Amino acid sequence: MSAQDNLTINEKKVLLALEELGSAAPDKLEEKSGLQVDAAMQAAFMLQEKGLASVSEKVLERYSLTKEGEEYTKTGLPERQIIDALKAPAPLEELRSRFSPKTVGIATGWLIKKGWAKVENGVMVPSGKAPAGKDEEALATFAGQAKTLEELAADEGTVKELLKRKLVIKHEEKSRTVSVTGAGCALAAEGIVLEEEIAQLTPELLKSGAWKGKKFRPYRLDITPKPLYGTKIHPYRRLIEQMRQIFLEMGFTEIKGGIIQSSFWNFDALFQPQDHPARDMQDTFHLGSTCQLPAEYFEKVAAMHENGGDIDSCGWGGIWDRDLARRNVLRTHTTSVTIKYLADNPEPPVKAFCIDRAYRRETIDPTHTPEFEQLEGVVMDKDMSFADLLGLLAEFYHRMGFEEVRFRPGYFPYTEPSVEPEVYVDGLGWVELGGAGVFRKEVTEPFGIKEPVLAWGLGVSRLAMLKLGLKDLRLLYQSDIDWLRKSEVCRI
Ligand SMILES: N[C@@H](Cc1ccccc1)C(=O)O
Known part of the structure; x- marks a missing residue:
């Protein structure tokens, strides 16, 4: 061979x-x-x-005309246009109306600099000499094409001046x-x-x-081919889409709401006492602005907090601060979106979910970020029970691929009973994934909701960490290119 x-x-x-x-x-x-x-x-x-x-590479500098430069190759430079027309001294005023004020403006400086004319008391006086300059010669050699310094037969100084006048631009090839x-x-x-x-x-x-x-042609097996990275949906987005799909398939309606919520919808409507620790500066981003609130619910919620309203409850007691309720916050949970939706749709049946971002003042570490996603949902209908809630959540987790699900008693000011669902993950054990419960009468009554409401708010990023095998939550938000390249290319 x-x-x-x-x-x-x-x-x-x-x-x-x-x-x-x-x-x-x-x-x-x-x-x-x-x-x-x-x-x-x-x-x-x-x-x-x-x-x-052997292949060698060098950088070639070429110059080409700008639009203005191009124009001057036809008309001549402004100073040339004027000097050619100037047979005797002429007032600037007159020149401005014969040419444009812009042309005269540009030309004057150059006429003086080149010694072709001077200006005395507003009158342009030609000197009688206006030899062709190197700049004009260089401009004339362009002929619509990018040229190198040699091709232009121009010295560096001339080209520098043309660059400064923005009549040519430089390209590096x-x-x-x-x-x-x-x-x-x-x-x-x-x-x-x-x-x-x-x-x-x-x-x-x-x-x-x-x-x-x-x-x-023989195959060359000794050459490593260039890796090909397929376009793909971000792994986190893909999981969010999968969760959304599960709830849509179960007959839920997706709802959305503002990131900025009043304290009223974020806390008070959920019967969270105004001195609840979650409302402290530590946890919540307070925005310092206020908003108007719907009058039809306002006093009813106030009464519920102060004395339990018309139901068999004593409320939290004390005075419910109406101004505090009007203050805006970044929603600390998507439950603010669901309660507002229920208030607007108090008639059964309601099956709604919201998968969106919530905000808390957290110190950033591998398992906490101040922005994170929640999967929130409610079912409101006649005869709905706590057992339905557990069944529904277990179904969701099964569809997400977790075989073992269990529920631990929990506490939320707005639900009774309350639970925290957990899934079993090999190597990690039982992992807590959010909260759920049946809304208390104190929450539903002021909005005229008569049937039981099952509600939950699940941690989406935590679930994504488990599904993607991540130890650091922050990776979900960082667009680390190596991680993204390694992640699966697949359909939702
Ligand atoms: N809002 C709760 C979760 C929750 C929602 C609805 C009912 C009960 C609990 C949280 O953010 O942790």
């Missing part, structure tokens, strides 16, 4: 071209080898790898030169045999039988 058997037909064509040219720019190589420039360069790089050619090496020459001297070869066996070649007797 001779050394040239290792070459593809394109490599051979390029080597032959180089044998003649010695070294060449890609366009010359294209011309000589009869290959498209990309194919020729690809072959040149392969030859370089084999030590038969990389230019490559391919040269044949000694080994390349030696191989070429052996006489290159151009034999057609098949790089890819296509159905057409198989059908026509044209492959018979042809040379096949």
Whole structure:
């Protein structure tokens, strides 16, 4: 087997071209080898790898005209236009109306600088000399094409001035030169045999039988191919979409609400006492603004907090601070969205969910971020029971792929009974994933809701961590490119 058997037909064509040219720019190589420039360069790089050619790169500076520069190649520079027209001294005023004020404005400075004219008491006085300048010569050589400094036959100072006047701009182009090496020459001297070869066996070649007797380009198993990274949906987005899909399939309606909520909807409507620790500065982002609240519920919620309203409850007692309720916060949970939705839709049946972001003043660490997602839901209908709630949540977790689910007693000011669902994860044990319960009468009564309400708020990011096997929650938000590349490409 001779050394040239290792070459593809394109490599051979390029080597032959180089044998003649010695070294060449890609366009010359294209011309000589009869290959498209990309194919020729690809072959040149392969030859370089084999030590038969070398590819060098240098940066070429070229200049081209700006729109204004282009215009002046036709009209002449403003100072030239004026000096050519100026046979005798003329007032600037008159020049401004003959040319444009802009042209006169630009030209005046240059006329003085170039010594072609001077201005005395508002009158332009020509000096009688206006020889063609280097700048004009350089401008004239452009002829609509980008040029190098040599091609322009201009010195650096002239070009610098034209750049400063914004009549030309500079481009940097990389230019490559391919040269044949000694080994390349030696191989070429052996006489290159151009034999057609098949790089890819296509159905057409198989059908026509044209492959018979042809040379096949051998596979190169020693080359690692460039990794291909498919486009994909962000893993977190994909999981959120999966959760959304599960609730939609179970017949729920998706609801949305504002990120900014009044303390009323975020806390008070949920019968959270105004001195509840969750309302402290530690936990909540207080915004310092206030809002108007719906009068129809306001006093009813106030009464519920102060004395239990019309039901068999004594409320929290004390005075419910109406101003505090009007203060805006970043929602600390999506339960603010569900309670508002229930207030607007108090008639059964209601099956709604909301999957969205909530905000708490947390110190950032591997399991806490101040922004996180929750999956919130409610079912309100006649005869709904606590057992229905547990069944529903277990169903959701099963559909998410967790086989074992259990419920631990919990506490929330707005539900009774309350639970915290947990799933079993190999290696981690039981992991708590949110809260749920049946809304208390103190919550539903002021809004005229008569039927039982099952409600839950589940930690979405925690669940995503488990599904994606992450130890650090922050990865979900960081767009770490290595992690994203490694993550699955799959449909939702
Ligand atoms: N809002 C609660 C979860 C919850 C929602 C609805 C009912 C009970 C609990 C939380 O953020 O932790």
